[in-house]
Amino acid sequence: MAYVRRACAFLNQRFEAMETAAHGRSRDLANEDELYFGVSQRMVTARLRPAIEGAQWSGIVSRIGVRALETGLVDAVLCVQQSPDDRFTPLPVLARTPEQVLAARVNKPTLSPNLEVLEQLPGSGIRRLLAIGVGCQVQALRAVQDTLPLEQLYVLGLPCVDNVSRAGLQTFLESASDSPATVVHYEFMQDFRIHFRHSDGREETVPFFGLDTPKLKNVFAPSCLSCFDYVNGGADLVVGYMGASFGRQWLTVRNPRGQELLDLVETELDLAPVSSRGDRRAAVQQGIDAYDKAIKLPRWLAELVGFIVQRVGPQGLEYGRFSIDSHFTRNALWVRRHHPEKAEDHIPGFAKAIVARYRLPSL
Numbered sequence: 001m002a003y004v005r006r007a008c009a010f011l012n013q014r015f016e017a018m019e020t021a022a023h024g025r026s027r028d029l030a031n032e033d034e035l036y037f038g039v040s041q042r043m044v045t046a047r048l049r050p051a052i053e054g055a056q057w058s059g060i061v062s063r064i065g066v067r068a069l070e071t072g073l074v075d076a077v078l079c080v081q082q083s084p085d086d087r088f089t090p091l092p093v094l095a096r097t098p099e100q101v102l103a104a105r106v107n108k109p110t111l112s113p114n115l116e117v118l119e120q121l122p123g124s125g126i127r128r129l130l131a132i133g134v135g136c137q138v139q140a141l142r143a144v145q146d147t148l149p150l151e152q153l154y155v156l157g158l159p160c161v162d163n164v165s166r167a168g169l170q171t172f173l174e175s176a177s178d179s180p181a182t183v184v185h186y187e188f189m190q191d192f193r194i195h196f197r198h199s200d201g202r203e204e205t206v207p208f209f210g211l212d213t214p215k216l217k218n219v220f221a222p223s224c225l226s227c228f229d230y231v232n233g234g235a236d237l238v239v240g241y242m243g244a245s246f247g248r249q250w251l252t253v254r255n256p257r258g259q260e261l262l263d264l265v266e267t268e269l270d271l272a273p274v275s276s277r278g279d280r281r282a283a284v285q286q287g288i289d290a291y292d293k294a295i296k297l298p299r300w301l302a303e304l305v306g307f308i309v310q311r312v313g314p315q316g317l318e319y320g321r322f323s324i325d326s327h328f329t330r331n332a333l334w335v336r337r338h339h340p341e342k343a344e345d346h347i348p349g350f351a352k353a354i355v356a357r358y359r360l361p362s363l
């Protein structure tokens with residue numbers, strides 16, 4: 001709490017300083033891949049073999065956490081379990097055993113106060129820590145890193161957008177799923193559909209373009225509507241999916257510590273190079289205008305648009321750029337409308353360069 005004013009990603013954005021301290025340099029804005037995906041020494045796609053049952057994707061993140069404990073690389077793993085009463089309420093913990101790490105598998109798609117558990121460090125005997133977290137948590141962690149009683153800190157990041165409070169999640173589930181009470185897992189996938197898994201194992205898919213935009217516009221947390229750290233620029237290694245082809249995970253190694261984390265599981269991965277296909281730009285521009293007017297398409301039309309986009313639309317890294325462009329333009333507009341006095345300082349240079357490629361609606 002004492003460090004919150006300095007640490008909070010939304011009071012104080014300092015990407016260049018954070019990246020330089022963590023990786024030895026900040027992202028190269030002249031390099032199109034770094035402009036979008038941050039400092040990188042290696043990018044691959046992968047699947048864990050065998051996959052971990054019940055993980056969000058194949059479970060690469062949980063497996064790295066388990067191996068980090070088993071090999072003695074760290075004494076504890078900061079991860080997010082679920083509250084005993086509710087699958088979607090996050091419970092950050094300092095896991096000391098593989099079982100505790102595995103109990104944290106699968107996303108809790110709600111805002112999680114991860115840094116709270118750092119207060120348990122003094123006197124815990126934990127000197128080496130692996131912290132798993134999304135961008136805002138990692139920015140705050142990096143800001144206080146030097147004040148922590150640790151000898152080693154490894155950071156395993158997840159990309160993240162459009163997080164919500166628990167109440168906001170309920171609104172989203174009720175507007176998007178045919179059975180909100182039984183959803184146990186969902187993901188916005190690279191086929192432009194949301195995949196919901198229900199407690200009886202049924203899979204329901206809904207096209208992105210059929211979402212109830214008028215209802216959902218106010219669901220996302222203000223912190224997420226003003227975030228430009230989708231790709232988790234401060235983490236040593238980032239494990240997501242959006243830069244990979246359908247069904248695979250996407251890994252960005254930012255520095256040698258990130259490679260050390262990947263080394264823990266690399267022999268268990270089915271690896272492939274990253275690829276890219278299509279041209280996102282027209283789709284992003286159309287999406288900016290449709291979102292601003294809060295247009296809701298009828299289901300048949302949403303299915304048709306989804307069908308076409310899935311076949312000819314952006315894939316691999318181009319899908320990642322599509323998602324980044326769509327979110328950065330929306331968020332830049334939100335910040336400029338709601339906090340005009342802060343916009344200039346708050347929106348980082350890399351995001352301004354991306355947003356400037358599009359025509360935004362008037363303020």
Ligand SMILES: Cc1cc2nc3c(=O)[nH]c(=O)nc-3n(C[C@H](O)[C@H](O)[C@H](O)COP(=O)(O)OP(=O)(O)OC[C@H]3O[C@@H](n4cnc5c(N)ncnc54)[C@H](O)[C@@H]3O)c2cc1C
Nearest residue numbers: 055056057058059060061062079080106108160240241242
């Ligand atoms: C809120 C959220 C939004 C995401 N959005 C995107 C996205 O837009 N694009 C993309 O490419 N990837 C996104 N991801 C990452 C992606 O969904 C997977 O989590 C990632 O690829 C790892 O999959 P896995 O099977 O290896 O994870 P698992 O082995 O299932 O492990 C999941 C890990 O997530 C951690 N976790 C769960 N909930 C939270 C939380 N609320 N805050 C912090 N950590 C949490 C747990 O500690 C656990 O270690 C998001 C993740 C989260 C948590």
